[in-house]
Amino acid sequence: MSEGVEWALHSCLTLSWAEPGQAVTATKLAAFYDLPAAYLNKQLQALVRAEILTSTSGPRGGFRLARDLKQITLMDVVAAIEGPQDAFRCQGILRAAPGGDPETDYLKTCVVSQAMARAELAWRRELAAQTLADIRDTVESRFPRTPESTRHRLTNLRRP
Amino acid sequence: MSEGVEWALHSCLTLSWAEPGQAVTATKLAAFYDLPAAYLNKQLQALVRAEILTSTSGPRGGFRLARDLKQITLMDVVAAIEGPQDAFRCQGILRAAPGGDPETDYLKTCVVSQAMARAELAWRRELAAQTLADIRDTVESRFPRTPESTRHRLTNLRRP
DNA sequence: GTCATACTACTCGGATAAGAACTGTCCGAGTGGGGTAGG
DNA sequence: CCTACCCCACTCGGACAGTTCTTATCCGAGTAGTATGAC
Numbered sequence: 511m512s513e514g515v516e517w518a519l520h521s522c523l524t525l526s527w528a529e530p531g532q533a534v535t536a537t538k539l540a541a542f543y544d545l546p547a548a549y550l551n552k553q554l555q556a557l558v559r560a561e562i563l564t565s566t567s568g569p570r571g572g573f574r575l576a577r578d579l580k581q582i583t584l585m586d587v588v589a590a591i592e593g594p595q596d597a598f599r600c601q602g603i604l605r606a607a608p609g610g611d612p613e614t615d616y617l618k619t620c621v622v623s624q625a626m627a628r629a630e631l632a633w634r635r636e637l638a639a640q641t642l643a644d645i646r647d648t649v650e651s652r653f654p655r656t657p658e659s660t661r662h663r664l665t666n667l668r669r670p
Numbered sequence: 671m672s673e674g675v676e677w678a679l680h681s682c683l684t685l686s687w688a689e690p691g692q693a694v695t696a697t698k699l700a701a702f703y704d705l706p707a708a709y710l711n712k713q714l715q716a717l718v719r720a721e722i723l724t725s726t727s728g729p730r731g732g733f734r735l736a737r738d739l740k741q742i743t744l745m746d747v748v749a750a751i752e753g754p755q756d757a758f759r760c761q762g763i764l765r766a767a768p769g770g771d772p773e774t775d776y777l778k779t780c781v782v783s784q785a786m787a788r789a790e791l792a793w794r795r796e797l798a799a800q801t802l803a804d805i806r807d808t809v810e811s812r813f814p815r816t817p818e819s820t821r822h823r824l825t826n827l828r829r830p
Numbered sequence: 831g832t833c834a835t836a837c838t839a840c841t842c843g844g845a846t847a848a849g850a851a852c853t854g855t856c857c858g859a860g861t862g863g864g865g866t867a868g869g
Numbered sequence: 870c871c872t873a874c875c876c877c878a879c880t881c882g883g884a885c886a887g888t889t890c891t892t893a894t895c896c897g898a899g900t901a902g903t904a905t906g907a908c
Binding site for chain 1: 671673675676679680683703744757758759760761763764781782785786788789790792793795796797800804805808809812
């Protein structure tokens with residue numbers, strides 16, 4: 511799995527702790543986590559396309575959360591970065607096998623495909639059950655100083 | 671996910687339907703599914719390393735199931751092909767973040783990492799709960815002619 | 831006829847390329863703010 | 870002093886390389902069966 515997922519999740523959390531109504535640039539977020547700025551920007555663009563973030567160009571621009579963290583599940587973020595297709599995609603191996611029918615939809619009839627789909631569904635279900643708000647609350651209860659220190663650090667970042 | 675997983679699963683099932691005590695060559699399996707023979711061979715080698723199959727060189731050689739299908743879970747096959755490491759591997763992004771500690775094991779303390787691990791655990795649990803015997807039984811109940819036609823086709827494969 | 835031996839055909843196994851996907855970088859389009867000149 | 874305009878710095882967005890992983894291929898090591906020749 512692309513590591514952009516990790517970046518995206520942490521970035522969304524950091525955005526939620528930023529000054530309300532204030533956009534954060536990709537450069538700042540990259541400096542915050544010591545990541546390549548342009549590439550992080552690329553990942554954030556994917557979040558914008560998925561309508562998880564909004565972006566503003568120009569001075570005072572940057573990225574903002576498009577909606578409340580309660581409305582963003584882990585599944586949303588993963589789908590935005592990785593794409594919507596399944597990790598295990600049945601290639602229809604049976605189509606070429608003896609007795610195979612090109613017309614048949616083997617995603618539905620192939621038992622192997624069904625079994626793998628069941629496992630992947632469990633994964634997706636678990637991801638969809640957890641919102642970023644849950645994560646944020648857990649972090650804040652375990653590390654109460656995180657919101658404050660994050661906000662403080664974001665405003666005091668050295669500009670290169 | 672590598673498509674070798676799909677090949678491996680189907681190959682194991684086919685092996686279980688082959689003549690008992692008789693090895694099946696990678697070439698035959700590849701012709702059966704119209705796959706590149708050498709590459710399929712490579713995948714089967716991975717199954718041998720994982721002790722799911724046994725291999726025999728020379729004439730009358732090929733691959734055999736190392737144990738009963740009841741003793742092989744989908745998780746075993748996936749781990750054999752994909753490797754044992756998690757799909758989402760936390761890179762410890764927080765280590766570089768302000769207040770980050772290089773000594774800390776962020777796989778245990780990072781809440782994001784934990785949440786992703788929970789989902790991945792659900793996936794693995796589902797895979798481990800299903801054995802290849804379950805798959806075989808389902809196939810045989812839905813398509814009763816499969817064992818017979820598979821065995822017949824395996825012996826009558828045109829040799830290039 | 832029987833046995834030992836060498837040979838051949840066959841199969842796996844790992845080393846070796848080609849291709850794709852992920853990762854990383856660069857520059858242009860657009861935007862907002864601030865400076866400046868005029869009224 | 871106020872206002873309108875222009876310029877500039879800043880930021881996102883998409884187009885352009887580098888690197889790693891997946892996919893695919895090839896040839897050598899080893900083996901079992903077979904043919905051959907001697908006894």
